[in-house]
Structures are given as C-alpha cells and as structure tokens.
Amino acid sequence: MQKEIIIAGFGGQGVLFGGQVLAYAAMDTGKDVTWIPSYGPEMRGGTANCTVVIADHEIGSPLVKNPPLAIALNLPSFDKYESQLAAGGTLIVNQSMVDRSAQRNDIHVIMVPCNEIAEEIGDKKLMNMVAMGALLSALPEVSLKDVEKALEGHLPARHKHLLPKNYEALKRGFEHAQKEWDKAPA
Amino acid sequence: MPKELWKGNEAIAEAAVRAGLEAYFGYPITPQTEVLEYLSRRMPELGRAFVQAESELGAVNMVYGAACTGVRVMSSSSSPGVSLMMEGLSYIAGTEVPAVLVNVMRGGPGLGNIAPAQSDYNQAVHGGGHGDYPRIVLAPASVQEAIDLTVLSFDLAEKYRMITMLILDGAIGQMMEPAEMPEMKPVHRQDFDWATNGTMGKRERRLLTSIYLNPLDEEQTNLRLLNRWKEVQANEVRYKEYFIDDAEIVIVGFGTAGRVALSAVRTAREQGIKVGLLRPITVSPFPTERLSQLTGQARAFLVTEMNMGQMLDDVQLAVRGRVPVEFYGRPGGVVPFPDEILNEIKRIASSPTADHTDARDAWLTRMTERV
Numbered sequence: 001m002q003k004e005i006i007i008a009g010f011g012g013q014g015v016l017f018g019g020q021v022l023a024y025a026a027m028d029t030g031k032d033v034t035w036i037p038s039y040g041p042e043m044r045g046g047t048a049n050c051t052v053v054i055a056d057h058e059i060g061s062p063l064v065k066n067p068p069l070a071i072a073l074n075l076p077s078f079d080k081y082e083s084q085l086a087a088g089g090t091l092i093v094n095q096s097m098v099d100r101s102a103q104r105n106d107i108h109v110i111m112v113p114c115n116e117i118a119e120e121i122g123d124k125k126l127m128n129m130v131a132m133g134a135l136l137s138a139l140p141e142v143s144l145k146d147v148e149k150a151l152e153g154h155l156p157a158r159h160k161h162l163l164p165k166n167y168e169a170l171k172r173g174f175e176h177a178q179k180e181w182d183k184a185p186a
Numbered sequence: 187m188p189k190e191l192w193k194g195n196e197a198i199a200e201a202a203v204r205a206g207l208e209a210y211f212g213y214p215i216t217p218q219t220e221v222l223e224y225l226s227r228r229m230p231e232l233g234r235a236f237v238q239a240e241s242e243l244g245a246v247n248m249v250y251g252a253a254c255t256g257v258r259v260m261s262s263s264s265s266p267g268v269s270l271m272m273e274g275l276s277y278i279a280g281t282e283v284p285a286v287l288v289n290v291m292r293g294g295p296g297l298g299n300i301a302p303a304q305s306d307y308n309q310a311v312h313g314g315g316h317g318d319y320p321r322i323v324l325a326p327a328s329v330q331e332a333i334d335l336t337v338l339s340f341d342l343a344e345k346y347r348m349i350t351m352l353i354l355d356g357a358i359g360q361m362m363e364p365a366e367m368p369e370m371k372p373v374h375r376q377d378f379d380w381a382t383n384g385t386m387g388k389r390e391r392r393l394l395t396s397i398y399l400n401p402l403d404e405e406q407t408n409l410r411l412l413n414r415w416k417e418v419q420a421n422e423v424r425y426k427e428y429f430i431d432d433a434e435i436v437i438v439g440f441g442t443a444g445r446v447a448l449s450a451v452r453t454a455r456e457q458g459i460k461v462g463l464l465r466p467i468t469v470s471p472f473p474t475e476r477l478s479q480l481t482g483q484a485r486a487f488l489v490t491e492m493n494m495g496q497m498l499d500d501v502q503l504a505v506r507g508r509v510p511v512e513f514y515g516r517p518g519g520v521v522p523f524p525d526e527i528l529n530e531i532k533r534i535a536s537s538p539t540a541d542h543t544d545a546r547d548a549w550l551t552r553m554t555e556r557v
Binding site: 020023024027032033034035036037039058059060061062063064065154 | 189191216217300356357360361362363364442445446447448449450451452521523524525
C-alpha cells in the first residue's frame with residue numbers, strides 16, 4: 001500500500017500543519033510516512049504546499065508528480081492540482097475560495113465550503129481541519145479516530161483546549177464529503 | 187525510544203547533541219539553517235558551546251581550534267558556505283584532527299538556488315581543500331539514516347583522526363519522517379594522546395600543526411594519511427541493496443536520487459523487469475569492490491544523481507568498462523520524479539545491444555532533445 005497526498009493553499013492556511021497531523025496519524029498507526037514542504041523564500045499570503053506519502057514499506061520518492069489525492073485550499077492550488085491529479089484520483093477543494101467548478105471528469109472533485117463550516121464551529125482557522133476531515137473520506141488507510149488521537153498526542157499542551165473544536169472540524173468535513181460522495185453518480 | 191516525527195536538519199542537530207557534541211560553530215544558510223537554529227537553543231541549555239560565527243571562514247577555524255583539544259565538534263552549512271570552509275578543512279586534514287561537517291547541498295554553482303541538489307559530490311569526495319588528503323563522506327537518504335550517520339560520523343572522525351562529512355540534499359534536510367533518536371550519552375571526553383588540551387604541568391607539551399617545511403616530512407605525513415585511509419577503505423564501506431539478487435540492470439544512486447530510484451525500481455519490478463538498486467551510504471570510501479563484483483551478474487548499470495554525473499566517474503572506475511554504464515541526472519536543484527528513472531530503466535531493458543557511447547554524452551543528447 002502506498003498513498004500520496006498533496007495539500008496546497010496560501011501560507012497561513014495551515015497547509016503544513018494539516019500535513020503534519022496526517023503524518024503523525026500514519027506514524028502512530030505503524031505506517032511509514034514522509035512529509036516534505038515546498039520550501040523557499042515563502043511567506044504568509046504566498047503559496048505553500050506539502051506532500052505526504054503513507055506506505056507500509058520503505059518509502060522511495062518523497063515527492064510525487066501525479067498524486068491520487070490532493071487538497072486545494074485556494075484557487076491557484078485548484079488550478080494547479082486539478083491538472084496534475086492522477087486519473088481516478090480525488091481532489092478536495094475549499095469551495096469558499098474558488099469561483100469555478102471542475103473541468104476534468106476523470107477525477108473526483110469534492111467541494112467543501114471549509115471557511116463557512118469553520119466559522120460555524122466558531123474559529124475560521126479550523127478550515128484546514130475541515131479539509132483534512134474531508135480528505136479522510138477518500139483515505140480509508142487513516143481513520144478519523146487516528147487523526148483525533150494524533151492531535152491529542154502531538155498538539156503542544158498550551159493548545160490542548162482547542163482539541164474539541166478540532167475534532168468537530170474534522171467530523172464536519174468528513175460528513176460533508178460523505179454527502180458529496182453519496183450525491184455523485186456511481 | 188519511541189519513534190517521533192523529526193525534520194532532517196533538526197534530527198541531525200539532536201543526534202549530534204546525543205552523541206556528545208561539545209562545541210558547534212556555524213553560520214546560517216538555507217536549506218541548512220534549522221541545524222544551527224536548533225543548536226542555538228539546545229547547546230546553551232546543556233552548558234555546551236554554541237557560536238554563530240561572523241562567517242563560514244570564522245566557523246571552520248573555530249572548529250579547527252576546538253578539534254585540536256579533542257572535544258566533539260561540528261559545523262554545518264550549505265554549498266556556497268561549505269566552499270568558504272575549504273581552506274580550513276584542508277588545515278584540519280593536514281593537522282590530523284577529527285571534525286564533523288554537514289553539507290545540506292543546494293543548486294549551484296555560484297549562489298545558485300536553495301533547491302535540493304547533489305552537485306557537491308566531487309567537492310566532498312574528491313576535492314575541496316588543497317593538498318593530498320582523504321576524507322570520510324556519508325550520504326544519508328532518510329531522516330533515520332541522517333541520525334544514525336551523524337552519531338557514526340563522530341566515532342569515525344575520532345577513530346581515524348579524519349574529517350567526516352555528511353552530504354545530504356535540501357530535501358532530506360527539510361523533510362519529516364518517523365525516526366528513533368539514540369539515548370542521550372553523557373559527554374565523554376577521550377584522553378587522546380595527541381590533543382592539545384593543557385599539560386596541567388604534568389606532561390610534555392604537544393604540537394599540532396599542518397606545517398612540514400621539509401618536503402620529506404610532508405611526504406611521510408601524506409603516506410601516513412594514505413595508510414590510515416587504507417584501513418578506512420577496508421573497514422568502513424557501507425551501502426544498502428534493494429532487489430539485487432537477480433538484477434540484470436543495477437541502478438546506483440545515493441541520498442534522495444537513490445530513494446527516488448527505489449520507487450522506479452519497485453514499479454519496474456511489477457512490470458517484470460529484473461532491476462535492482464545499490465545505494466551507497468558511504469560515498470567515500472566508495473563501494474568499489476561490490477560494484478566490481480556485480481559486473482558478473484549485471485548487463486548494465488544506470489547511475490542516477492541530482493547533478494551532471496559526478497559519482498558516475500566512480501562507478502565507471504569500479505565497472506572498468508566490463509559492462510555498459512548509463513547515466514540519468516537532474517542538475518541545478520531539480521529533483522527527478524520516479525517516472526523519469528522508470529523510463530530510463532525501460533529504455534535500457536528494451537535495448538537489445540549494449541550502448542558504448544560515453545554515458546554523460548548520451549545523457550546530454552537525450553536531455554537536449556527533451557528540452
């Protein structure tokens with residue numbers, strides 16, 4: 001088993017942290033995992049992405065050209081990864097930040113209004129966790145419970161009071177994506 | 187120790203601390219800065235020496251001084267910064283004191299860029315400072331290996347009184363992987379019989395120098411270094427093999443280029459191609475003997491690097507023309523994707539006759555056609 005995931009958005013949207021949470025969840029359940037950021041002279045407001053590879057064997061390349069799974073938290077990321085996604089793959093799109101629908105019909109595009117859902121929960125910074133929850137609907141190798149445990153185990157103590165809302169964000173994202181899957185033609 | 191998610195650069199820093207690093211001197215440069223940043227907090231916390239020097243020249247000469255006292259000392263930098271350290275490195279080699287230097291390589295030459303590259307292979311393995319001196323060079327391909335080799339580098343440097351370099355590309359420095367740290371070892375300062383650590387009025391003065399004005403003395407020094415190097419070659423070669431048993435095509439790649447090749451090898455195997463990978467862990471000493479042996483079973487070698495073909499020369503020296511050696515590289519800070527290497531494997535697997543064109547020329551032609 002090997003799955004590659006790219007998480008992309010603006011700097012400040014929690015792209016890198018979202019990927020780390022996924023990497024922790026994979027590690028804690030005994031899988032091999034790599035997390036690699038796009039690094040460069042980047043800053044808040046610029047683009048950021050990270051690649052997470054999860055496998056049950058020694059991982060080769062930590063980078064992937066055509067990922068089967070991706071999260072696009074903004075329009076530039078949607079434009080970029082819609083074209084790069086592997087055929088048959090799943091792209092989670094933050095609907096709150098895009099103004100167009102998908103162009104490809106050989107991939108699954110799951111639209112999730114991450115910002116609105118996060119604001120309903122009461123903290124717009126949780127939008128990355130909403131997207132992560134949605135991603136899990138297409139990643140059976142990592143469960144919602146695994147990610148919750150990873151957050152609990154690795155979040156710094158000073159942030160522990162934020163756990164319940166993070167769990168809620170994950171769950172809401174997951175449930176929203178499930179509904180989208182149910183709507184999609186088989 | 188349980189596994190934790192470690193970033194390559196920080197993992198190297200913590201591993202060095204646990205191996206008993208007593209003094210660190212460095213200067214910030216991307217994509218290595220996290221080593222220095224981490225140690226700037228960690229070393230003072232433990233009452234150990236940390237200095238952000240005024241430049242790489244300052245840093246390497248501080249390393250030289252500390253090394254003469256016999257403590258575990260390290261510096262780290264990235265390509266342009268390491269170039270600045272080369273004079274000091276030669277002095278350290280000439281003085282026969284142990285020191286560890288980490289190079290998190292980036293695209294070059296010149297200022298280049300900050301993307302992952304392997305273009306300092308020749309500088310680390312064959313060249314660098316002036317004069318005739320061997321050095322140990324380790325090339326980790328994962329965060330765990332970076333930790334293990336950091337610890338090993340101090341042992342090797344002391345055992346052979348030699349510079350030990352870790353060369354890794356920016357990708358390994360920046361990536362996170364689950365890894366296990368060794369136990370924290372108390373600092374154990376060895377009582378080396380060469381260290382200039384103060385006579386306390388109890389023993390004869392010692393002299394450490396790299397000046398041998400009489401050429402016959404310098405010649406003796408050079409031969410002493412070479413004899414010591416022979417021991418390193420006999421005892422310290424390390425590499426890892428994947429799918430080699432029945433391999434007819436053998437890929438040779440180190441660091442990130444090696445692990446990208448592993449992905450390509452797995453896919454090629456699924457397609458029934460008998461291909462394996464040899465990933466050198468020590469690039470100096472080089473696994474020459476093992477590669478030479480493999481000429482008995484392989485019908486072709488493919489060298490993959492993130493440069494224009496530097497380790498390629500060492501593979502060719504090991505193979506000595508007995509089997510064709512081909513090359514695929516991405517220089518300038520470009521990391522190859524597995525499908526690029528897979529295409530090379532398929533091309534070699536499907537070519538009925540051996541190609542005896544110069545490997546680098548043939549690669550350059552293919553690259554030019556592509557671009």
